[in-house]
Amino acid sequence: MAYVALYRRWRPQGFDALVGQEAVRIALSNALTTGRIAHAYLFAGPRGTGKTSTAKILAKALNCEQGPTANPCNECANCQRINDGSSMDVFEIDAASNRGIDEIRDLREKVMFAPVNGRYKVYIIDEVHMLTTEAFNALLKTLEEPPAHIVFILATTEPHKIPATIHSRCQRFDFKRVTxxxxxxxxxxxxxxxxxxxxxxxxxxxxxxxxxxxxxxxxxxxxxxxxxxxxxxxxxxxxxGIVGREALRELVRAIGNQELSAALQLLNRLTEQGKDVRQILTELAEYLRAVLLYKASPGYHEIYLTDTEEAIAGLAPLFANDRLMAAEERLHQALGELRFSARGRITAELCLFDLCRIEGSTIAALLARVEQLEQQVRSGVPLTGAAGSEQSNTGSARASAAPATAPAAPKVKLAPAVSAAPAVAAEPASESAVAPVEKTETVTTAAPAKAAAAPALEYSGDWTAGEDLWKQALELLKNEKKQSMVACAAGGFVTGYENGVLTVGFKNQFMCVRMNDPDYKKAFEEVLLRLARQSVRLECVTAAKPAAAKPKAAPRQQPPAEDIEPAVKAALDAFGGTLQKL
Structure with missing residues (x-):
């Protein structure tokens, strides 16, 4: 005898054998016991939760020689025929391959015939949401006034796609995921x-x-x-092809210590072992979720399905809550990008780059970077330009504090976070660096508020054209559902557009740093190229909005009268218009 798969061999044969669907079992059993049998049922729920199996059990319960009963015997001729699929009174229809109006018309003609062996003719229509609109309309009248010997059982994984007119004529039972x-x-x-x-x-x-x-x-x-x-x-x-606890533990530790090189080597090793990139990122998101939930509630035992309590407890100190939230958002973004990425590995590598450097434009990512900076200040670690991003990449946040005997530093002056456009004068290197200082009252009062203020720019070039180009770029990215890029760029303001360079200022230093990252800058310049039909270089600088008035576009000169054709000149005289040369 041919081998029978486990899911077929162990298919439930009675309501008592249904797994995890207690509410459905009780409702259908009571309906059969009291004789309140509906003419149409809708079984909705995720795949593999027992919808079709329940439909067959209901068909047996209706046609069992001992019934209708909530406990079909599985021994009589009718039960045996339904079990082996030879019953002339139970019809299973796959709506995915029989979805047209012709199939439903054929069904409507056959429902009028009486059952052959049992009491009821049962039609089980699987994946009913696949029917066409015309097919649903053809089925509607039969569902509304069916013959007394007909019972319809509609099964679907997407009940929201079923018309309300069909929905309202069925008793709906929702199948939940099994625990x-x-x-x-x-x-x-x-x-x-x-x-x-x-x-x-x-x-x-x-x-x-x-x-x-x-x-x-x-x-x-x-x-x-x-x-x-x-x-x-x-x-x-x-x-x-699961990654496994040990490899994930090692990868999470590398991310926590901001060791990008180790994280990339682990990714390379896993892909060489045949692990799928999507599977790696999915399991990484699950592991970081376990670390986050451990920090919030160590007694939540569901997280220990991911790893042991000892392992998660050892990794938890490497992460702050905001950093874990930012990491989860970045991973979910990467998983979404994988659907459209030709090279999934590149997406994964960029994701690890951001996770190790706490990059990103979301609120959680910004809070994580602020929290890291505060921790560095509390530890006495000196900050450099670009908000200490280079130190974050090398793990210098774990460096020892400055000696307590160091003399109090003079006034501290912060340098701009990113390279500015040529119009912005750069600060001298000696003034932009922050020397190690003693953590005393002097340090907190040494740096005046004026030092942190961004330099102000002046409008330059064809500002109007640059402003229009920037707005079009944001609108295009918004239509392409690249919300994270739009959110990061929304705080920018155009200050100049000349010689193929579009200068955009940002008051927020973190946003400016992110916009100057190669991935974001390249993406925006590609959009600007599509709109301007020529290469446009994007320069993002940290600056305050110019106080001067915005320059007005130069007025276009009226062409000489002798160059205007007579018909055009007559139209201008009649309507009082002007002609501009483009």
Whole structure:
């Protein structure tokens, strides 16, 4: 006899065997017991949660020789025919491949015939949301006034796509994702009944990876069962291509210590082992989520499915809460970009670059950088230009504080965060550096507020054209759903546009640093090239808005009268207009 997959062999044969759908079981059992049988049901829920299995159980309960009953016998002829798929009264229709109006018209003609062997003719329409609008309209009248011997069971994973007119004529039952505990219990029963040796850790990992789908869990157990005599957690990882705790732990530690080189080497090693980039970033997001939840609530035992309590506790001090939030947002952004990226590895490498340097334009990323700067100040670590970004990259935040015997520094003057446009005079190197100082009252009063103020620029060049070009670029990026880039650039203001250089000022130093990063700068310059039809170099500087009035565009001269054609001249005289040469 041919081998039968576990999910088919262990399909529930009665309502009592349904896993994790207690509300559905009680409601349908009570309806059968009291005789309140509806003519149409809608089963909605994620894939693999038992919708089709429940539909077949309901069909048996309606046509069992002992019924209608909430406990079909599975022994009578009608139950046997439904189990082996030979019943002439139960029809399974795949709406994905039979979605047109012709198929529904054919169904409408056949529903008028009486059942062959049972009491009811049951039509199970799977993935019903795939039907066309015309097919739904053809089905509507039959659903509204069906023959007494007909029961429709519509199953779907996307109930929001079903027309309200169909929805209102069905009794809806929502199937929820099966809990990990219920999946583990059912897998143990199946493994013992199928003589598959499997560890408890392996069952727990299978339950997590199945994401609430009982069918997916059984299929994964079936696949792992042929890989080894005893299925272990390592067997499951090999089958799924999971990164694993040890490698993730090492990667998270490298990110926490801001060791970009180590993180990139780990990424390279994992990809060489055949791990998928999306899987790596997904598991990294899950691990960082476990660290964040540990810091918030160590007693939340759900996080220890990711790693042991000791391992997570050892990594938690490397991260502040804001940094973890920023990391999660950056990872989710990278996972979204992978759908459209031709080279997923590049996306992953840029993501690790940002995670190690606490880059990003979100509020969480900005708060994380502010928190890091405050920690450096408390530790006595000197700050340099660009908000200490170079020190962050090399891990200098962990450097020792300045000697206590160092003399009090003179007034401290902060340098601009980024390279300014030629119009901005650069500060001397001796003044822009911040010398190590003693942490005393003198330091807090040494730097006047004026030192932190950004220099003011003056409007230059064809400012009007530059302003229009910048607004068009932001609008284009907004339409392309690049919200993070738009949010970062929204605080900029154009101060000049000449010689193919668009100068944009930012009051916020962090935004300016991010805009000058190669990835953002290249992306914006590509958009400007598309709009201006010529190469435009973007220069972002930290500066206050110019106080001077904005320059007005030079008026265009009226062409000489002798150059104007007579017909055009007559139109100008009639309507009082002017002609401008472009």
């Amino acid at each position: 990990n505990a219920d999946i583990e219990k059912r897998l143990r029963e199946v493994a013992d009944g199928s003589e598959i040796k499997v560890d408890d850790d392996a069952l727990k990992l299978i339950a997590i990876q199945s994401d609430g789908g009982m069918r997916d869990a059984l299929s994964l157990l079936d696949q792992c069962g042929v890989m080894a005599d005893t299925v272990t957690a390592e067997t499951v990882r090999n089958v799924l």
